[in-house]
Amino acid sequence: MGKSKLLFITHEMSPFLDLTKISEITRHLPQAMQDKGFEIRILMPRFGNINERRNRLHEVIRLSGMNIIINDNDNPLIIKVASIPAARMQVYFLDNEEYFQRKHVFNDKEGKFYADNDERMVFFCKGAMETVKKLGWSPDIVHCHGWMSALVPAYIKTSYKDDPTFKHSKVVYSIYENSFGEAMSPEFARKAIMSDMDETHVAAFKPGTSDALYAGAIQYSDAVVLGSENISAEVLNNVKNSQKPVLEYSATADFENYYNFYDEIASDELVNVG
Template identity: 50%
Template sequence: MSDRKLLFVTQELDPYTALSTISEKIKNLPVKANDNGYEVRILMPRFGLINERRHRLHEVVRLSGMNIIVDDEDYPLIIKVASLPGTRGVQVYFLDNDEFFKRKQMFTDEDNVEFEDNQERMVFFCKGVMEIVKKFGWPPDIIHCHGTMTSLVPFYIKTAYQNDPVFQDAKVIYSVYEDVIGKNFDKKFFEIAAINDLTEKSLKSFLSDDKIDLNRGGINSADGIVIGSELVEQNVLDAINDSGKPVQNLGDQENFVSESLSFYNELIGE
C-alpha cells in the first residue's frame, strides 16, 4: 500500500479552523492514513482567520500565479503550505485569494448571514483544486472530499476533467456533514459552475425540488459516500439511498478513522 496516494479536499481542518464537526472529525484521519502507508496531501481554503505565523504557512511560488476564471472574471490563485502537526511530512496546501478569503469569517458575516459570494468562492476553490492537482503531476488513487464546499470536485472529476490522466484512475469519496453553505444559492450557480466546456444543463444533478442541492450533486458523482455526522438532514440521507453507491455511516466518532481506512481499501480493491 506504500505507493497509494490519498488526497483530502476539505473546507475545514483542525488545528486551522473549528467551525463545524468536520474540523474535529477528520483531524486524525490524515495522520493515521499516513501511518498506514498512504502518501497524503491535503487541500483547503486559506480563510482569513487562519494564523499564518502560528501555523507556519509560506507561499509556494512554483504553484502560485495562475488565474482562475469565475463568472468571466480572473482571480489569482495563491498557494501556501504548512506541515500537518503529528505527521511525517504531510503537507497541507492552502488555496488563497484576497477577494474571496481575506475576510476573517468563513461563510457568514457577524449576523450569521451567508456571504452573497459563497457561490463564487466555492467555484474558485473547487476549480483551483483541480488545477493545482494537475500542476502537482501527482495522480491520486483516492480523493476524499469533506463538506458541501467541496461538492463540485467529484462532479468536475467525472465531467470537465474526466479525460485528464491525473484523475482518470481516482476513486472519489464524498463525506456529508451538517450544511454550512448553500442555503442562499440561486440559479446563477449553474452559470458560474459550468466551467471549461460544461453547460448549465450538465449540472442538473445539483437540483432538487427546484432548489440548489450541493450534497446531492456531490453524492451523484462520487464512487463512495461517507455519512460523517449525526446531524445530516433527512433529504441528504434520501439522496444517498437513491444513489445506490457504497456508503459508510460513520457518525460515531469512535470508529471514524479505522472504518474510513477500511472503506478506502474496499474501494480500491485491497
C-alpha cells in the same frame, strides 16, 4: 494498498480552522491513513481568520501564479503551505485576496451569508483541481469533506475525466449535517460550468441549498461516507437511491473502517477495469 495516493479536500481542518466536527475528522483521518502507508495531500482554503504567522504558512512560488476564471473574470490563485510537525503532514492552502481575505468565514459580522459564497466555492473547487495538476501528483482516491468541496466530484467526472491526473481517481464524498439554511445565488450553477460541461451536468446543484449541493456531489461520487448522525431525510434518501457504496456513521475515533472502505473502493477499480 502500499503507497496509494489519497487526496483530502476540505474547507476546515484543525488546528487551522475549527468550525464543526469536520475539522477534527480531517485532522486525524489523514494521519491515521498515512500511518497505514498512504501518501497524503490535503487542500483547504486560506480563510482570513487563519493566522499565517502562528501556523507558519508560506507561499509555494512554483504552484502560485495561476488564474481561475469565474464569470469571465480572472482570479489569481496563490498557494501556501504549512506543516503539522507531529503528524509529518503538509497542508496546502488556496488563497485569493478578494474571496478569502475576510475576518469571517461564510457569514459577515451581522451573520448574513456572503452573497458571493457561490463564487468562493467555485474558485476553491476549480483551484483544487488545478493545484493537484500542478503538483504532478495523481491521486488514487479523492476524499471531499463538507459542502464547499461539493463540485469537485462533478469536475473529476466531467471536465477532468480524461486528464491524466484524475483519469483513474475514485471519489469519496463525506456528508455532514446541514450547515447553512440559505441558498446560493441563482447564477451559481451557471458559474460552476467548466469546459466539456453543460447545464445538465449541474442540474442537481441548481437550487443552491445545502441538500442540493449534497445531491450533486452524491451523483458524481463513487462512494459516500455518512459523517454525522443528523443528516436530512432528503439527503439520506438520495444516498439510498444512488446505490453507491456507503460507509455508515460511526461515533468511534477508530479509522480502521475508513481504511477498509478505501480498500474496497480501490479493489472495485480493479474489478471494473476493461
